[in-house]
Amino acid sequence: MTSDDTSVPGADSGSGRATSPASSPDVLRLVQTFDERFAPHLERASLAVRDAELALEKANEALVQAEQAAASKPYVSDPLVFMRASLDDEVDGLRRKTTPKKVQAAYRYMLARAVELAAAEVQGYHDDQAALDHERQHGVEACRAAHRSAAERVAAARDMHQRVLAAEQTARAGLTAMVEKGLSVE
Numbered sequence: 736m737t738s739d740d741t742s743v744p745g746a747d748s749g750s751g752r753a754t755s756p757a758s759s760p761d762v763l764r765l766v767q768t769f770d771e772r773f774a775p776h777l778e779r780a781s782l783a784v785r786d787a788e789l790a791l792e793k794a795n796e797a798l799v800q801a802e803q804a805a806a807s808k809p810y811v812s813d814p815l816v817f818m819r820a821s822l823d824d825e826v827d828g829l830r831r832k833t834t835p836k837k838v839q840a841a842y843r844y845m846l847a848r849a850v851e852l853a854a855a856e857v858q859g860y861h862d863d864q865a866a867l868d869h870e871r872q873h874g875v876e877a878c879r880a881a882h883r884s885a886a887e888r889v890a891a892a893r894d895m896h897q898r899v900l901a902a903e904q905t906a907r908a909g910l911t912a913m914v915e916k917g918l919s920v921e
Contacts, residue, residue, distance in 0.1 A: 762914055765910060765913075765914065766910070769906065769907070769910055773903050773906070776899055776903075777899060777900075777903065780892075780895060780896040780899040780900075781896065783892045783895065783896070784889070784892045784893055784896050786892075787885070787888045787889040787891075787892040787893075788889055788892075790885045790888060790889075791882070791885040791886055791888070791889050793885075794878065794881045794882040794884075794885040794886075795882060797873070797878045797881065797882075798875070798878040798879060798881075798882050800878075801873060801874060801875045801877075801878040802875055802878075805874070805875050813859075814855070815852070815855055815856060815859055818848070818851070818852045818855060819852065821848065822845065822848050822849055822852055825841070825844065825845040825848055826845060828841055828845075829841040829842060829845055
């Protein structure tokens with residue numbers, strides 16, 4: 736309910752005369768003051784509800800995108816498993832070499848593969864951590880939690896809005912009672 740939804744007895748009803756002992760200009764001033772005092776709070780309450788609903792819409796969209804991304808994510812095998820096994824084979828091959836020249840060549844090749852493996856292990860670690868961070872922030876479960884939180888915020892904002900409207904109605908009832916008695920605020 737807004738300030739326009741409830742009329743106050745004694746206010747000008749279009750006929751140009753007051754309907755209570757209080758004079759029409761006094762009643763209009765009271766209503767105007769009342770509306771001016773409640774307007775910012777009503778607007779802020781409505782804005783909070785709109786913001787919460789917008790956040791819920793965004794959470795819905797993010798959840799749908801996360802679910803679609805998870806469903807379309809292809810399986811990717813870990814190439815490091817094969818690199819590790821290959822490196823072990825290179826060491827076994829090095830042990831079987833019989834001439835110093837072949838041992839040295841096999842060692843250089845094995846060393847290059849070991850360095851590649853070490854670099855890939857470090858990069859793999861960083862990639863895994865980045866993927867975990869992304870999943871924690873943007874994954875399906877994170878989006879579901881954000882959606883639940885946004886839905887709770889919408890409910891809380893609507894409850895708050897209803898309480899603000901109830902406070903306005905109560906104050907308006909008090910204003911109506913005062914006007915009916917022909918009194919005004921000094």
